[in-house]
Structure formats: C-alpha cells, structure tokens
Amino acid sequence: MKIAYTVKEVREQVKAWKKEGLTVGLVPTMGYLHEGHASLMKKGVEQCDKVVVSVFLNPMQFGPTEDLASYPRDFEADCKLCEEMGVAMVFHPEPEEMYSPNFCSYVDMSVLTEDLCGKSRPVHFRGVCTVCNKLFNIAQPDKAFFGEKDAQQLAIIKRMVEDLNMDLEIVGCPIIREEDGLAKSSRNTYLNESERQAALILSKSIFLGKKMAEEGETDATKIVAAMTELIETEPQAHIDYVKVVDGLTMQPVDVIEGPIVTAIAVYINKTARLIDNFHFTPAE
Numbered sequence: 001m002k003i004a005y006t007v008k009e010v011r012e013q014v015k016a017w018k019k020e021g022l023t024v025g026l027v028p029t030m031g032y033l034h035e036g037h038a039s040l041m042k043k044g045v046e047q048c049d050k051v052v053v054s055v056f057l058n059p060m061q062f063g064p065t066e067d068l069a070s071y072p073r074d075f076e077a078d079c080k081l082c083e084e085m086g087v088a089m090v091f092h093p094e095p096e097e098m099y100s101p102n103f104c105s106y107v108d109m110s111v112l113t114e115d116l117c118g119k120s121r122p123v124h125f126r127g128v129c130t131v132c133n134k135l136f137n138i139a140q141p142d143k144a145f146f147g148e149k150d151a152q153q154l155a156i157i158k159r160m161v162e163d164l165n166m167d168l169e170i171v172g173c174p175i176i177r178e179e180d181g182l183a184k185s186s187r188n189t190y191l192n193e194s195e196r197q198a199a200l201i202l203s204k205s206i207f208l209g210k211k212m213a214e215e216g217e218t219d220a221t222k223i224v225a226a227m228t229e230l231i232e233t234e235p236q237a238h239i240d241y242v243k244v245v246d247g248l249t250m251q252p253v254d255v256i257e258g259p260i261v262t263a264i265a266v267y268i269n270k271t272a273r274l275i276d277n278f279h280f281t282p283a284e
C-alpha cells in the first residue's frame, strides 16, 4: 500500500492506474478509522480496481469553538486498517499541502446546508464541499464512498456532484453500529463510561422513530415528539435537533409521503456532539 503526502504523488499514481484502464474509488475520511470507515473501503474494493483513502483532518470544516485540536488521531492504526481492507493508497496531506497561503476559492451551497447540522455548524459544509471538490480533482475517482451516518453530508455531496456536473458517482453506505446500537464514530472516544451509556439514547430514539414510521405513523410531528421525549429522559443528553426532512432536499416535512430522513444531533454533556439518523420510504 502506497502512502502519499502530496497532491503530485496522488496524481502520478492515479494517472498510471488510469493508463492501465483501472477504475479508482475514493473514501474521504478525517482519520481515527473504525469499522464504519472500513465498510466504505470494503464497498470501494468491491466496486473499483484501486481504492484511495484520504486521511485529512480538514481545518476548514471546523468552527473556531469546535473540536479540531482535540479530534483523535492515530495514523499508524489508520494505515494498518487500510492495508487490511485492501486499500491501494492512503493520501495523508498536511493542511499546508491542501491550502496554500493564498487560498481563497470555496464551494458554497444554499438550501441543503442551512438547516440541521448547518445551523449549529455554520462553516462546516462550506469546508466539506470545498475539500471534497479538491479531493475529487486530485484523485479523479470514478466513484466516491460516503456513509449514511452523515445523512446531510451525503445529500449535499450528491447535490454538488449533480449541480456542478462532476464526473463521478457518489455511493452511500449504511450506518455501522456498535453491538448495543450506538453509531460508530471517531468522536465516541471522547465519552467516559457513564457518557457512553447515556449516548445510547441516540440510537434508542432512532429505533423508536423508525418503528413508528414502519408501523404507519405519517405525522412527522408525532415521531419528533416521541423521539424528543425519549431523549429528554437522559439527563446527560441535550438536544441540538430532532427533525424529519425530505430525503433529497433536506427540507422539513410534516407528513411522511415519500422518502424521508429523520436526523438527530445530541450533545452528551459538553463532551461530544453526536449524530444519528434513519431513512424511511413509505410503501406505495
């Protein structure tokens, strides 16, 4: 497995692969990789000849009061997992390699970025769109793999690729959970034992909402109310949002008539802000 630190190295390698007629898959990550990331790599290896994993803690997608400095890192373990998963190249640039001192070009998106995580993280999606655009230009992938765990991010990236005529396919991959239900996240490492238990309230509320939708509840406000009530039983949990939105536009819906995402963001004390969601499409 090759480890590339510069844009030039990635370009040269990808060019060589393309010359041989090989397809390229990209898995963008911020590192501290776990089984959720591994599931994206697995799908990449299944669908593409060569898989590139980017491990880049992108400063642009963190606000000034967010957890950039404390975000967990373990590049050695990341490389080990990538190698085990059959990844061909890891791209691990320094921020200076990605953002020159004169950098001033951004990809901004309206509508889809304004609610949910965009509301409490106002610079986040500008950073995500800009870095993904750069990574797509650098690695020239045929496909890029993203987790449904970040449902709004996935919808935004799909929209960006369509709106800006980018020549690649975005593949969504299901949420990977711990045995007890908690969605796997690099940020789970922030939690102490009691907070780790408290964090289960996220997946419990997701499973409750999903069950209600599957049993035919079409009133989104009732689902939100039930999920909110359940989360509020956990004293260490503080809700950022609980929302039912259209699966494509991420706009709030009152009545479930088509594909929806129910998305939540919950602070566990001041230790971590965790997200979770479920997709649901009513039967015809």
Ligand code: AMP
Pocket: 028, 029, 030, 031, 035, 036, 037, 039, 040, 145, 146, 147, 148, 149, 150, 173, 174, 175, 176, 177, 183, 184, 185, 186
């Ligand atoms: P991150 O390193 O948190 O930026 O995540 C990189 C990619 O892995 C994103 O596309 C995430 O949606 C995806 N991902 C993170 N956690 C999970 C999970 N538990 N299940 C599936 N995909 C995930």
